[in-house]
Amino acid sequence: MGMLTRRVLYRSARPFIQPVSRHDRSNSTRFSTSAPRPLMAMAGFSETQVMVRDAVSQICARFPNTYWQEHDQNEQDPTDFHAALAKDGWLGIALPEALGGSGLGISEATMMMQTIAESGAGMAGAQSIHANVYATQPLAKFGAREQLDGIIPQVVSGKWRVCFGVTEPNAGLDTLRLSTTAHKQPDGSYRVSGQKIWITCAQVASKMMLLARTKPLDKVRKPSEGLSLFCIDLDRSQPGLDMRRIKKMGGRAVDANEVFFDNYAIPGDTLVGEEGKGFRIILHGMNAERCLLAGEALGLGYAALAKAAEYARERVVFQRPIGKNQAIAHPLADAYMRLEAAKLATYHAARLYDDDTATADAKTMDATNDNPQMARSHQDDADARTRAVDLGVACNSAKYMAAEAAFTACERAVLAHGGMGYALEYDVERYFRECLVPRIAPVSREMILNYISEKVLNLPRSY
């Protein structure tokens, strides 16, 4: 654990959910037979994860639901929230200590993202930092020394914000068919032309992790070849760059955009890793992103459920709290168990991801130390492929289950509120609008089902 994080973590002493005094409890739960307890079961988490939850929740407490209501309504970027997290070093939670990060894993970063969403910040709060946490992972692993030293510390400090430019209107989920091109010029620079869509935070970002084709599709052996990853400046003063904000259903505090490139010039040293290997490089971040998004969905689900339970305890109709009706209580109890199951899947996947990264790093170390006993064998390669599928299955399953559990919790929270579920001030309508995002992005439910059908059930590929 890095010094920075250690400092941040030990500063916090307040429990995540304040215990309710006996007096308060008796007032607020007049009709209830049992005292409220924190919703999520905390057993099984590491001490570090608990400390992350505790410390991040303290920062989030400075940004109450009214802050997020206003920013959602006004479509205003939560700049001060991003700055508060950056100030205490949280944007570098999963980046190497040598670059100013904390050197923690995706298990801790997932807990951070869950805590943010659960605080009431929802998907908007999480998305305001999401790309900074995960899109920088491929950069940290494959970037050149000058790129690491020049970019990562600025991202960790919050000076530069990052967005992730992959999705295109004409390719959709078929990423390998994206058509944005980066043409190499005689002086080594590139010219980018094409269109990206749904790019979160492009309006406020200084940098974009851009996936573009550097070799035409008809000139490569496999569609996964010929794509390259760049970390580029979004310099609005230069010709050939334009963006247009998309009006959207939820998470309105963060911008989503169409981004247009027309012969936009980028220097040669913005290329990350080897030219033409961008797809393999970007895959490195995708499993991590599935875990983070699963955490964000869980946070939203628990936040909605907590609101629903509170309302069901307090709202009296027919001279009894509505929570006394099993038609209200049982769907909420069921939603709780779905969230708990998805939580186990999520943190299991995150742990597998961290274990896999540690194993891969150890092997790289042995290879670079020229240890002949550790030379890669065919068996090593086969093991690595099996591990990659196991990891993909775990991370995709976690994202799927967490997104579904969040949707169930958010929908039932709205319904438990009756008419008030539709009112802005009760927050559950905001959570409900936002809970569709984890079902759609970064990969849809259908594509995850396709993946499990093929990789686990050994069924023929359907696309």
Ligand SMILES: Cc1cc2nc3c(=O)[nH]c(=O)nc-3n(C[C@H](O)[C@H](O)[C@H](O)COP(=O)(O)OP(=O)(O)OC[C@H]3O[C@@H](n4cnc5c(N)ncnc54)[C@H](O)[C@@H]3O)c2cc1C
């Ligand atoms: C709020 C938000 C933020 C986003 N942020 C970013 C970002 O920062 N950067 C970025 O690059 N992208 C971003 N995205 C894009 C997101 O990753 C895509 O929307 C998502 O991958 C789905 O792609 P698509 O919209 O093109 O759907 P399409 O590919 O058009 O698919 C439409 C529907 O058809 C289904 N479908 C397609 N093919 C098949 C098949 N073979 N089998 C079964 N079903 C199929 C899909 O599951 C889906 O339901 C964001 C999206 C949203 C909504």
